[in-house]
Amino acid sequence: MAGEKRILVACGTGVCTSTMAVNKLMTALEKKGKAKLVRVNQCKIAEVAAKASDNDLVIATTQITAKINIPVVSGTAFLTGVGIDKVVDEIVGLLQI
């Protein structure tokens, strides 16, 4: 869909915590009526540097050491449940949606 923002969600294995984060993220965005404005992809942390240019924002549940040109937001709030609203507001702000 034209104009949708692309979010890359990354974790160590590309499977476990990123899936949990995507789940919570989409639930939160749906509540705000913004779920349709984004497209989400998952990957391993090791793949972030290569995929960064195809995305507008990275949410990572682990540390990223590679230098990338798009904003990186920590996704651990989606796992602990602590501070989710703040993180979602930050994401909405960064993507301007």
Added chain:
Amino acid sequence: MIAANEKTERILIRDIKYQNKEEALRAVGADLCRRGYVKPSFCKGILSREAVYPTGLPIGAINVAIPHTDAEHVLKPAMAVVILDDPLEFHVMGNSEKTVPVDILFVLALKSADSQLQTLQELMRIIQDEDRLVKIKGVKTALELDEVLSA
């Protein structure tokens, strides 16, 4: 080929004292291997993964860690719930400088996110519910664990 929603076995481990997190992960990995859920390489997998991408989550009164590794080391999906009467220090996810004293370990042997999405969602509901975590800390049998997890 996607296996029809393979059920994730829940295994309760408690009343064992570990000196440190490495010992705990080795012991639980060996247990899962003995029971046929994972390959022998799983132990090394969770240890090396934990060292690079720690899984400690500081939640509040009860803290957890969710050690896991690549699906290639897994034979059948399982989640070992390890209750630590003496908390063990784990490094914090996304912030490896910090540590957190962990009370409950959820060691995950998952084959793919798609087929185990339900398990992951269930796990998230659990770790974000302090009452549920308190109940889990008190369970004595696998049956009790199942009851608390399915509530």
